[in-house]
Amino acid sequence: MNDGEVLGPRALGRALLARQHLLTRTAATPAAMIGHLGGLQAQAVPQPPYLGLLARLDGFTPDALDELIEGRQAVRIALQRGTIHLVTAEDCLTLRPLLQPVLDQGLRATFGKRLDGLDLDALAAEARALVEEEPRTFQRLGVELAATRADRDPAALAQAARCLLPLVQVPPRGLWGRGGPAAHTTAEDWLGRPLDPAPSLDDLALRYLAAFGPATVADLQKWCGLSRLAPVLKRLAPGLVTFRDDHGRLLHDLPDAPRPDPDTPAPVRLVAPFDNLLLSHADRTRVLPEEYRGRVMTQNGIVLGTLLVDGLVAGSWRLAEDRPGERVVTVRPFVPQARADRRAAEAEAERVLAFAGGGGAVRFEEPE
Template structure:
């Protein structure tokens, strides 16, 4: 079984994520390919995630998808909010229901003990389909008939029991709004898929994030016990090992570029799934930098990629400034490329503004 180095894995991942070369694909097509974009923070991450991957991308192209109900924001992988196409919402939500069930039991189980969850779900569905509600509003309404229960726990139970989408203007670039919810069925006018195939989910993950281990797949999705699925798919896959001896699964025809393929400087969006979709993130995120990118309170900062690896962080503030903070001194060519990427973000945000490089630690 051939061994793939960390650099080979990194180049394969960047190629599949369109971070070696930007694509001209339509936003909806790329969102589908990526299995969605993490979108719990609003509104920047999905927009900036597409900007880093698509030539000529403008905010209006994603805003139109949200307003036309061709894309939605809904809790999916790992129980977190993702922006996905309407079709993927109807397919992925049933497949990932076990993730939401587990979250409900582990976080709110004691506060919901003895509660008729079927009745709660039916009442919550009627309330949000009558008009979109925030969780604060929904919890208060559900608690009116259950005065001995915690309204926040009731609202979160509804979030796990029902496929709740956040309706615009929530998540719209330069607008946003309160996180008001209705059901996917009501918003899209179609039912959830009755019997989506877990095999398809696994193959799609490998197309966008492979080669990968079973643990990687489980980290991305939040699902458990996926080893048997990979075993069932073995005749359609190829296998490798990484430098630690772990078995990697992949699609035979998926790109695995030469490890010496140049990787251009890129600015990754905050919460980019490139950093969140493997149990072993070191193919793109050196372990020594992990704590500087992923904070203790669950924030994942925007990151600077140099030669295919995280080499710093960045942030867009008020649409007027991009501040880049390298972890080590950059070569002049890499700093120039990072400055060009930062200017590209400013142009996307409306033009004007400044690019500022913060000093490397120890250089103040």
């Protein structure tokens, strides 16, 4: 136990960036990085997971992730916080049953009254037969399920199927430079394997700490969407070390995980939209100053790409197509930047353009 030592926001930020491979990029494979991170949030298509890997990996190309998705080694499925994540096939089969309560809660909160009195087992069986016959969009699935349930809302029926079944989105949905409707089939049918019959919450917590620690119980719960996880960390305590943050909250960590000196230099980075770097702690101030939260997390649920300077969010950015074949990276610092930091941001933006292919330009907007 080491719970007398205090780790301030800068120390916590450097530890997080080290584990996220945002201090130093790595030559790890895309599959290894996806597994290490426990997946990348991916409800927006196609940019976030591709740009998330680009920020962390040397030599990464769009084809490398396309091949994983088309080869059924990585899939898009609703997981942490009920949102779509890109995960390895193995994690799909393990995480999906662990996170079933998150999906159950979301379904009750949004569609509960519209599903009162419905035979959910029969609905799940019918939905499984339909999507395993041929992948279906939720719109089509809802209409077909409503054909024998005329008094029910098709959208609610489709969302019930999404909760009750481990539905993966099949390509070309989410591929770089391509696209298609969000059509679904079951993970078991797509991957040819059953769900993990005995997934471990202990393993889930340890993996979270490896990629996002040191962390409080509240942080762990924010990342995954589950509640009442204090007993898990208490059970794991003999193999963990503990600290306090500067508010006195108890932090849990793996003994040998990196915790760099708070003064370790942090390079300028362009972090992907919806990146879990910003979404996986109850207290995000280790990387996101509170005064900037509303500027990168909009009221309609969009999380912008962010500019990191000295380990903290200092602006936003976006990759867009100005006209066919002409891409633009627009960087919007929140405050004036030092000349060296601006040059570093320009280099990161040029790296994004090279990854995206085709012609392009980098634009800087003046701080507001």
